[in-house]
Amino acid sequence: MEHIKDCIAALREAAPEIDIAENELMRRHTTFAIGGPADLFVQPKTRRELTAALAVLRERNIPFxxxxNxxxxxxxDAGIRGAVVCTSELDEVRVNEDNTVSAEAGALLSRIARRAQRSGLTGAEFAGGIPGSLGGxxxxxxxxxxxxxxGIVQETEFVDGEGNICTLKGDEHGFDYRTSVFRKHPDxxxxxxxxxxxxGDSAAILDKMNDFAQRRRDxxxxxxxxxGSTFKRPVGHFAGQLIEQAGLKGTSVGAAQVSEKHAGFLINRGGATCDDMLRLIELVQNRVREQFGVELECEVRIVK
Ligand SMILES: Cc1cc2nc3c(=O)[nH]c(=O)nc-3n(C[C@H](O)[C@H](O)[C@H](O)COP(=O)(O)OP(=O)(O)OC[C@H]3O[C@@H](n4cnc5c(N)ncnc54)[C@H](O)[C@@H]3O)c2cc1C
Known part of the structure; x- marks a missing residue:
């Protein structure tokens, strides 16, 4: 696509060292191991590269x-028209003297939790086993x-839809169950x-993290x-329990399957397509609605 070539040229001009790939398979970058090619896959290594890339995409009206993680x-399966901007290389984590930790968007939660633990700081243990980045x-x-x-985020620096660097504090994050103000503003x-x-005490913090990790493995x-959990927790219920009680453990569509181990997890048994997974999600939602009158809402973000 011509406008993509132009866009690459503009990205290279604005950020000469930036990593750019064309037709990058998203299944290589999602823990579901599902997803077709993104027209452009942009991976800035510095904050300056990130803001420059966002500016170029915005100016050219390229959706991103x-x-x-x-x-x-x-x-x-058809992939993504436009650009994917991956933050994984922006991963600085800093422990400050006032018992705060600041981390860049791409820093993995597991690293943040370990840094906090080693510094004798408690409060981030819950995050140790969540395989996401700070931004996500x-x-x-x-x-x-x-x-x-x-419970722990005090302040967030972000780029808004016009390219301004802004700061949110406390309640301004609009946090609620599995959501924040960022869901309303995807750019x-x-x-x-x-x-x-x-x-806190480093050894006790480590014990707690190990206990959480063991519970996950079990x-x-x-x-x-x-x-992870495909569906949000419906008020008054547990999604996994309802799915299990509906007799759906082990149910498959193609290579997408309701896990035998934890019915709240839909898994890719190997080579599942997005279409398989979407059909399985719908099957589960329909069956749980018919049997219990409960609506299961996806926690996973579906990018079509
Ligand atoms: C095995 C397993 C266990 C899990 N357990 C849990 C759990 O216990 N609790 C839980 O809450 N989740 C869990 N998850 C889900 C997932 O790890 C979390 O939701 C995590 O926070 C997602 O982070 P990510 O970096 O992978 O986000 P991504 O999947 O990359 O993105 C998620 C959303 O965040 C947006 N986003 C990403 N980066 C930025 C940014 N810099 N600025 C603005 N928006 C951004 C994306 O556009 C997307 O809409 C689990 C997943 C797996 C695979």
């Missing part, structure tokens, strides 16, 4: 999708066990967040590609 995304976790208000991002790009933690099908 922000990608962290791809652990909460189901991407179409703020967008989703990721949470597990006794914590959520809402807002998290650059960095600062998290408030507390003094309950979750971590040996298959997935995006």
């Amino acid at each position: 999708l922000l990608l962290g 791809g652990s909460n995304m189901l991407v179409a 976790a703020v967008y989703m208000n990721a949470g597990a066990y006794d914590g959520t991002m809402a 807002w790009t998290v650059l960095r967040s600062t998290m408030q933690l507390q003094n 309950k979750q099908p971590l040996n298959f590609p997935s995006a």
Whole structure:
């Protein structure tokens, strides 16, 4: 596509060292291991490259999708028209003297939690086993066990839809169950967040993280590609329990399957297409609605 070539030239002019790939298969960048080619896959290595790339895409009206670690995304088999901007190389994590930790968008939660633990800071243990980046976790208000991002994120620096660098503090994040203000503004790009933690005991923090990790290994099908819990928790119920009670454990569409180990996880048994997964999602939603009158809403972001 001609306008893509022009766009690559403009990106190279604005950020000569930036990594750009054409027709990059999204299945290589999502934990579902599903998804066709993105026209453009842009991977900035510095904050300056990121802001320059966003400016070029905006000026040329090229639609773009922000990608962290791809652990909460189901991407179409036809792939993505436009650009994917992957933040994974922007991954600085800094522990500050006031018991805060600041991290760039692409920093993995597991690294942030480990840095906090080694510095004797408690509050981020819940995040240790969530396979996402800081940016994706703020967008989703990721949470597990006794914590959520809402509970620790104090401040976030982001680029808005006009290219301005802005800051959100506290309640301005609009955190709620698996959502934040960023869901309403998909072109807002998290650059960095600062998290408030507390003094704690490193050994006790490590014990807690190990306990959470063991619970995941015991309950979750971590040996298959997935995006974690496919559905949000419906009020008053657990999605996995309803799916199991509907007799759907092990149900497959093509290579997409309701996990035998945890019915809340839909897994890719190997070579599943997005279409397989979407049909399985619909089958599960229909069956649970018919049997229990409960609507299961997808937690995973579907990119079609
Ligand atoms: C095995 C497994 C277990 C999981 N367990 C949990 C769990 O316990 N709790 C939980 O909450 N989740 C869980 N998840 C889901 C997932 O890890 C989280 O939702 C995580 O926060 C997603 O982060 P990510 O970087 O992978 O986001 P991505 O999947 O890359 O993106 C998710 C959304 O965030 C947006 N986004 C990404 N980066 C930015 C940015 N810089 N600025 C603005 N928007 C951005 C994307 O555009 C997209 O809309 C699990 C997933 C797996 C595979």
